[in-house]
Amino acid sequence: MKHLFWIFIFTLSLAHAQETFPVNGSSLKGHKHMVFINANIQSNPNELVQNGTLEVLDGKVVKVYSGKKTPKGAVVVDCQGAYIYPSFIDLNSHFGIERKKSTSPSPGPQLNSKKSGAFHWNEAIKPETKAQDHYKYNPNQAKNYLSAGFGTVLSSYSDGIMRGSSFLTCLGENEQKNLIAGIEGNHLSFSKGSSRQSYPSSLMGVIALIRQSYYDAIWYEKTTNREENNWSYKAMVANKNLPQFFDAGNYLNVLRAEQIAKEFNLKYTYVTNGDSYKRINSLAEYKPQLIVPLNFPKAIDPTDPYLNLLITLEELREWEMAPHNPHILAENNIPFCLSMSGNKNANEFLTNLRKAVRLGLREQDALQALTTNPASFIGAQGKVGTLENNKLANFIICSSSIFDKKCKIYQNWVLGEQHLISKPDPVDPRGSYDLKIDGKSYSLTVEGKKGSHKAYIKIDTTKYPAKVKLDSRSVAVSIDFKDTLNPGLVQLGGYVHSYNSMWQGNGTLADGSWIKWTAIRATKDIIDNKKEESIDSTLLQFGNVRFPDMAYGLDSLPKNRAVLIKNVTVWTNEDDGILENTSVLVRDGKIAKIGKIVDVSDKDAIIIDGTGKHLTSGIIDEHSHIAIQGGVNESGQAIAAEVRIGDVIQPDDVNIYRQLAGGVTTSQLLHGSADPIGGQSAIIKLRWGQDAEGLKYENAPNFIKFALGENVKQSNWGDYNVVRFPQTRMGVEQVYYDGFYRALEYEEAWKNYNTKPKRNEAPKVAPRKDLELEALLQILRGERFITCHSYVQSEINMLMHVADSMGFTLNTFTHILEGYKLADKMKAHGAGASTFSDWWAYKYEVKDAIPYNAAILNQMGIITAINSDDAEMGRRLNQEAAKAVKYGGVSPEDAWKMVSLNPAKLLHIDDRVGSIKVGKDADLVLWSDNPLSVYSQVEYTLVDGLIYYDKKSDEQRRKSNALERARLLKKMADAIQAGEKPRPLTPTKKRMYNCSKEEEKQ
DSSP: OEEETTSOOOOOOOSOSSTTSOOSSOOOOOOOEEEEEEEEEEEETTEEEEEEEEEEETTEEEEEEESOOOOTTOEEEEOTTOEEEEOEEEEEEOTTBOOOOOOOOOSSOBOSOOOOSSOOSSTTBOTTOBGGGGBOOOHHHHHHHHHTTEEEEEEOOOOSSEEEEOEEEEOSSOHHHHBOTTOOOEEEESOOTTOOBSSOOSHHHHHHHHHHHHHHHHHHHHOSSOSOOOHHHHHHHHHTTSOEEEEEESHHHHHHHHHHHHHTTOOEEEEEOSOGGGGHHHHHHHOOEEEEEOOOOOOBOOOOHHHHTTSOHHHHHHHHHGGGHHHHHHHTTOOEEEEOTTOSSHHHHHHHHHHHHHTTOOHHHHHHHHTHHHHHHTTOTTTSSSOOTTSBOOEEEESSOTTSTTOOEEEEEETTEEEEOOOOOOOOOOEEEEEEETTEEEEEEEEEETTEEEEEEEETTEEEEEEEEEOSSEEEEEEEOTTSSSOSEEEEEEEEETTTTEEEEEEEOTTSOEEEEEEEESOOOOOOSSOOOOOOGGGGOOOOOOBSSSTTOBSSOOOOOOEEEEEEEEEOSSTTOEEEEEEEEEETTEEEEEESSOOOOOTTOEEEEOTTOEEEEOEEEEEEOOSBOSOSOOTTSSBOTTOBGGGSBOTTOHHHHHHHTTTEEEEEEOOOSSSSEEEEOEEEEOOTTSOHHHHBOTTOOOEEEEEOSTTTTTTTSOTTOOSSSOOSHHHHHHHHHHHHHHHHHHHHHHHHHHSOOOTTOOOOOOOOOOHHHHHHHHHHTTSSEEEEEEOOHHHHHHHHHHHHHHTOOOOEEEEOTTGGGSHHHHHHHTOEEEEOSSOOSSSGGGTTOOTTHHHHHHHTTOOEEEOOSSTTGGGOHHHHHHHHHHTTOOOHHHHHHTTTHHHHHHTTOTTTSSSOOTTSBOOEEEESSOTTSTTOOEEEEEETTEEEEEHHHHHHHHHHHHHHHHHHHHHHHHHHHTTOOOBOOOOOOOOOOOTTOGGGGO
């Protein structure tokens, strides 16, 4: 039996829909055997079988082969030249998952979990969650996926940091058959989800919680004689062998999660937001598996020049570059699969898919990303992804190539069951045909307007009118041969096949006799007044990826070249003092030579005339909060020693570039001041254009942030923030002692565990690795230095007493605005100072601040630095240093050391930076005038001998940014005119942190 492919193929109505289900009535067992002929079959991304046949038996593929030889007894479906593809697979789906309705949070912080049972202490960690427990088949969602060509999805529960296991399911209506048994995934994210617990309150806290939970699960698995039993850790152990999926979002979070993967020897598949192109060089090193959405940014109506100022260049570039993301990934051999997530409907997804192909993504790569790659990522390559023997019969039938703009998906077959998606367009009969009636040949012509055509038979010069009635399934032709040798009406009936290339069937002649007939189309040319749609070539063009991909981003990273700065005034910060008319040679990132006459033999050396200018070492900001993402405070707990600023460095912060323009080359990125013991800091070099790891100072000393004063006891945090300990200054002191005593107990527990057991001694229980206590132990062992936020004399005295009693030294008191009151005690203790030049009276606890503080501390022999704590101030620290000359009469050299050599000493990196000395890192700044002058401007800033800022290039970049904006706004306007629907303008503002902002403590 042969059917046309668009006719609904009824199943054989097997009564035993499920083998384990009871039968109500009679049962008929049988086999559903079907073949699909005359099709272009894409059996896998690399193989297209033209005029092929697909054989399916009982919901599974038998084989794909050329020709149309059909097995006996099978139902034959004539596809008439249509295209068949394996159904697509989406690994980022929440299909059928019903989310728990969130309840209104109670006022005040929630410190502890309210989840009853033997679960993890934090509500956001729920690896025991099974998506199947929240599943209910959703026919509307299924229809949307099926209409886009998907037949299989991985459905997960998207709530929390550790989200538990997902399941792989087909999209048919039979829920038991849909489930692809034994294939699951384990899911994580950087989002707390519905958890109301205070901790974690920052991205770095989330990362610390993930790391600690992994270490706890390792301990739980290895320690058999433990007292604790925990369903969450049990689930983590059970899930560790599943494919691991991490909902990372932006490319920075992918790189962050990759560091976790390296630490615990894991392999994640990352759910991304489509911006991976921004750091394609970094991702190419790791070759991570990515899930990529096709929800491209929408254009913004650019008609108002004033509103256009609110559109950032980064947003404009994202609009242009995001559709190129898939092919950039493919070109860099990064494995990825495509997801429908973020698209409103099937049409939007297919439109974006075709756009990505039009903009450079190879069709083969697109097919891999929709079929074989997702099958491989989830470990289901033996079941889905291709049309091979014994794989599930999940396939789509399309009018033409799926990448054609006018392609329609007719049907989506799931487990051998048909789902009708759309009806074929009416067949256009216009054209010329070779008509054979009972062995005689005629010429049939169908012409006219589409939908109101006329037909005729031409014999010699005479035209005989004909009527042609045609739909997608059948054809009827009647011809009146009234003035011929055999006059009369000939009536022909039959069906259309081979994509309207041939009609055939039976008919009757004028005498009533039955005959066979065929009409083979001679030409497919249809003359229409409609012009072929053309694509504006400007819409296909795009700029190069920048580092970072935003304003002032670099087209390429600086290359290592020798640099000679001649005839310049050199502020050495060494015993030589200030040297006039001196030259400095930089080679391989180091200061190579200093002298009156220095030659350079390198052919590609950069030679800079420094006549009348001043050269200094780079400014070092001891206290900065630039380039931090996801919160500067982890305020969920009073001790947050486990969190690390190094996990959340934001290399795309334009303040890096701006501060290079102010001569800054090194910054210590500090945790905020919400906790008595805050997080671990990061020391970075301002290598603009590098990724987060590339910014980090190699082998930097370890630091941590402490804090005193109003913030840590939650003064002015509101009436509800009275739950977290401490609430008084007495409590702050107790937090320090409690933390350090717990660290000592932790150390003793490990010593005891590692001691050889005595005879008949009970088996020892291994302590679990505690990241918080590990950091506190480093302090007690002198392996981690403290920078302490401080203002008031009495509190500073208290903390020095705590340190003395516990046997460690406080490295730096930062802010230290009452330092002049106890400089003698600070010197005796061994602490340094990093202060403001003239900030005072901005809150109660700084009411006694004076502008002479830095001068007094310096005069007392305390290593004194001046810091910014502010992104804007970081651009003019040279002027802040100059204030020490005004207030207190500090010498210009000593004042300059407050922003260069002294912070280098406080950070214990003065062996590498902070002065101009042969062998030190070539972190240098060339100033137009005396660096302490308000009129002096930075002309060049070098980091490791590479020029990361120069004034002339900056001027060119400003012009380049303006031209780039104009080009993109014009392109956006053209796209809107061509039919793209714009979105409303929603101005974005990037958050900047410092210690004084109340809102940053929450």
